[in-house]
Amino acid sequence: MEEIMRLFPNEMRQAILTKIGDRWGSLQEIRIRLFQPVELIFDRTMEWLPMLKPSKEEGIFIINQLSEFSLYRMTDELREGYITIEGGHRVGIAGRVNTSDGSVKALQYITFFNIRIAKQKIGAARNILPYMYDKSYMNTLIVGPPQTGKTTLIRDATRIIATGWKNVQAHKVGVIDERSEIAGSINGIPQHDLGYRTDVMDACPKADGMMMMVRSMSPEVLVVDEIGSEKDIAALMEAINTGVTVICTIHGKDLNELIRRPSLQMVFKQRVFERIIVLDRTREPSQIRNVYDQNLKQMIQKSGYVHI
Incomplete structure (x- = not known):
């Protein structure tokens, strides 16, 4: 899951990796809210990292990793509210919304991230x-x-x-x-x-x-x-x-x-x-x-x- 872990600064990355351990198979979401504990959602439970509260600088690091240091190339994604990264994982983003004539133009001051883990489960459809x-x-x-x-x-x-x-x-x-x-x-x-x-x-x-x-x-x-x-x-x-x-x-x-x-x-x-x-x-x-x-x-x- 390196394509996900590369989004985080070193200290965040290590703390999240340690908390997840060998449970990647059941992990559904990693939710990041600036100045709030990181949240991990698994198939059967939800867990917090109470000591890991991302700062504004860490939020900027995540945005730079997502955009490869060019928000311009993410214009459409910012308007839609999500970015798909390598591996098919979808990163939902939220924050202040800029509108024009009643329509969403872009997201500004991105302070919330929801990393949805894309997991291909071969055989999942056999029972349907x-x-x-x-x-x-x-x-x-x-x-x-x-x-x-x-x-x-x-x-x-x-x-x-x-x-x-x-x-x-x-x-x-x-x-x-x-x-x-x-x-x-x-x-x-x-x-x-x-x-x-x-x-x-x-x-x-x-x-x-x-x-x-x-x-x-x-x-x-x-x-x-x-x-x-x-x-x-x-x-x-x-x-x-x-x-x-x-x-x-x-x-x-x-x-x-x-x-x-x-x-x-x-x-x-x-x-x-x-x-x-x-x-x-x-x-x-x-x-x-x-x-x-x-x-x-x-x-x-x-x-x-x-x-x-």
Whole structure:
């Protein structure tokens, strides 16, 4: 994890490394707030480094490491509020916001950092494959609150679908990776294994990217992370009407909460998703709580894993 540790001054780096120890596999986030204790979030717990309170100078060091001493080259990232670094890790940033005509122009006085650890878990999607495939792949919506492993699941599902498994041949997969979290691309090159037949539209707005991908790369399966806006839904419906199978994630607590959202009324009315997989927040990431069919009937859970 040198690509993460290089962000910190020596004393911070050593203190954080000592605290994490051999627990990198379960680490989810490193949260830095100037003049406040550093926070480490693991799969099952949260821990503080009470004596490690980053100073303004240490915050400037982190910013310089992120920007390679040129904030100008980070103009777009500063406006979006996050930066993707080598390894596919995403660093969220917050502070004073500069606006122009009611729109965010840039972030100034960056004083908060959230380093989200990108971990490719090979095989993480094995337990959802039996629900997503029945002679062909089905339009699938993966639902869960933050930190339930939605992106981890959709990343591994992409890898499996694009590589093939058992007697199922590899399919052409198009990934719309607006936040650079699925592929973790750096300069257009994915840092994660997404399989042999995957094409990625990186840092592209979902609503634009879906039809761009359909027109340019003719995918059989389209993968999108964190849909939600009315524009996202309209583009999703248009893509499905072209005959492409869509697999996507959405933030949500449960099915009932989604049904009440105005932006999703058309989706449920037309029974677009043949499978809706709801993840459990109370257990380890990427654990299934419920699975529903297109009629919103709960399915009997299939046992075992798909052997890849």
